Amino acid sequence: MATETEIKLSLSARAASQLPRHPLLADGKPHRQLLINTYYDTPDRQLRSQRIVVRYRQRGREWLFTVKTAALLSGGLAQRSEWEVLGQPGEFDFSHVDNLAIRTLLESLRHQLQPIFTTHFRRHAWLLEPRDGVRVELALDRGWIEAQGRRRTICEVELELLAGAVSELFVLAGELQATVALHPEARSKSDRAYRLLADAPDAAVKALPVPIEAGMPTIGAFRQVALSCLNHLQNNEEGVCDGDLPEFVHQARVAIRRLRSAIRLWEPLLPESFVAHFDPLWQELARKLGEARNWDVFMADTLPALSEAFPDSVAIERLSLHSERRRASSRKAARTAIKSAVYSRLLTEFTAAVLGLPEDDGKPLADFVPRCLDKRTRRVIERSPNALGADAAARHRLRVAFKQLRYALEFFTPILAEAPLNSYLHSATCLQELLGRLNDLAVATTMTAVALPGRQGIAVQGWLAVQTESLRPELATLLGAFQEQSVPWKPF
Template sequence: MNVETELKLSLTPGVASRLAKHPLLSDAVPSRERVITTYYDTPDLRLQSEQVVLQYRKTGSGWFASVGKTASGDREDAGRTEWDVAGEPGEFDFSHVADRGFRLWLESLSQDLQPAFTTSFTRSTWLLEPRTGVRIALALDRGWIVSEGRRQVICEIDLELLSGSAGDLFSAVSALQSDLSLHPDASTNIQRGYRALADWSLRAVKAVPARTHAGMTANAAFRTIALACLKHLQGNEPGVCESSHPEFVHQARVAIRRLRSAIRIWRSLLPEAFVNSFYPQWQTLAGKLGEARNWDVFLTETLPAIAAAFPESAENARLSNYAEQRCAINRDAARSALQSDDYSRLLLDFTAAVLALPDRDARRLDAFAPTCLEKRAKRARRRAAETLPGDAAARHRLRVAYKRLRYALEFFAPLFPGEMLRHYHLSACALQDRLGRLNDLATAVSLTEEALPGESGETIRGWLEGQTRRLLPEIRDSLNDFQQHPVPWRDQ
């Protein structure tokens, strides 16, 4: 979905019932239609694996078939190569497909095609004209996704900008959101349908490589990276809210850290008001997820090591019970944070602000990147000189410095292709992983003090501090290894 011209938002049935009474819609008369769409695939889901969508849709009295390859395999309309042709469900006539190889491939699967899932909803559409020259189509879909007896609710609105600017689209959403609880929805009916079909458990979403290139402006690169970070974050929302697996909170935090790093990298090119408004908000949200992540790591990684080191300790049960309680409390807090209206507004306001950023600096990315990388590498070297003789706080500052360098490397990676960058990046990752282990140990000392204050936890805390001392030589080796690697951006 192109967020500059189209937005999709989820809402509850109760909120949906109040939508038509909103002042923005009060003068518009809706049109309504019933839309039924059946998606087809093979039993082994060959179409989905090849990012192909085959659907039969009924609107009004007629059925239409469409088939095509998609840009991402999960969107209803992105990148389709073929479009609507009249046809009844189950009549697999692909003669209209212009791509011969694609057509032959589809025909070879015809005997195996079967209904995968069906979406059935009522669509109410309003044409909004909030001011002269601005026209926005708002569609409310209410119904179901049905797959092998399992049903999921469809309750969402789509806003499509027909004329006007992206700012007009977001202004309309802001007006709606002032009275209604709306949330930007990153999932699609196709994704939800396949998940229901296979009864898949939720899967954590990781960051994908930045789609930057040397010829784009630095500001355009920031937009690309910021929106990618939001997609990474929202990809893990369902897991944070519906699952207790720690990887979802971890990946959500990574997405926010990457986003905050991008804001810091581009700070000199961004409006001061933009940075001052949004950076603290993302920092606050990261903090709400941080406690959940700390206790997840303690419960799943640190506690088993403590139990193995002290198998007879009477304190293990107390420590475990306390950690489980804190995990549950902080997971609930993380869920609440991502289900709040404040979070929904932050997503929309930030997206609107990113798209509205002025292109006042036409500097190319390949001119901007080396200076940014050099600055972060220099800071990391300075932190390294302070770390080994320093304390846990110094090691934490070093970890943050290398993490920011690593994210910058990943943002600018397409500018420096080749083995030099790959080896430099791998070495930075190895160093950051070891520094992360040190940080986990330092955090574990603090959490153990909370769970077992005073003398009751002294032995365990002493053991954790001993693990830290044993890890320091590995940090020294990783630092030496990293510092010996050629710097890729200086070789250009």
């Protein structure tokens, strides 16, 4: 078995034509190949569900038979197991797969395997040796994916580590990004092919559970969580840039909130320079997405309620036109941010920094979690009394505290007691949702004050205030119920 470690970077056709002139490549002669790949799966996509790839590659007169585990990409980085031998298409001999569980599964499915899609591309490959002991293959692939008569363009760079440390890949990626627009890819060729095969509209992607264990190093757990948040964010990039569904922006924003919460959770163990450099960058991106999300919520939830409360109102018509313009401009700003070279470099630099974090003192995650969750719970309890009043800012601070607690509980779910956790998490989630509704009303109050200044907005402001007051008794009830819950991390 070999372990394949590579960074995938997408680029435009124009950038692809510029790439060979980059100083890293200009003096080298690339090796050119035509690669035709056929991928196999069962009719019910069992390999896809197990994140396993089976492929035959035609390379000149040779046929290479490959089995891979399909790694999740974070910041473009993929690290996966790979088994490759010479073979003949249609023959499925899995004896070279030395992982017993994977080989047993493949052998049980052997007679169900059928070709499902192909990739066809020309590869220009350069062998780079930037330093002693470091060897990297840079491959520029241009061609297409074909699935049931449908095609999607391939235009990407792969940096595969042949010798040296993983950090060297990110050094090279950074040098390339300095002059060529390269974006860390969120999906492998096979992932994109399956999506093409489905021929269905893209759907927003929610966060996946993070596979952590009580005995793993604490910084190791942070790496898992942070890279999972990046994967969540990147899986919604395309929808933010190319679609109009509000859920893509929402999920991208949730991913950043989760990531920033993770940074805050682990902050005592992280280098000060790491937090000081990256947290403001993620905060600024969240702000740009947040404005788009606020207008989406206002248009979808608040404005229809206002229209019903004030039928045939000229003020509401004016508010609707103002809101539509602001939503369009905020969506454009969000797309611009996600498409920017600044964002592409942030993904690369942050992934490299996460992987390069110094190891902790060896204390297991189980020692860190109770202290971490105790601190988040105390913060919620301390902020609760002020939030019961009329102060919207106090409610917002409580909402932030509940988000951090909820995300921490979700991160640590695999190592917490299931039954107590479900009840506690449900209570925290209900409170966060109610605080979210109250925050939406507070944001709507600010928005309408700008759109309908002076006497124009008095009635609307009054209506929003009544809605806010009607929710305050429920907030008091839910806070009381939450504080009676038994925490699910004692005893651990």
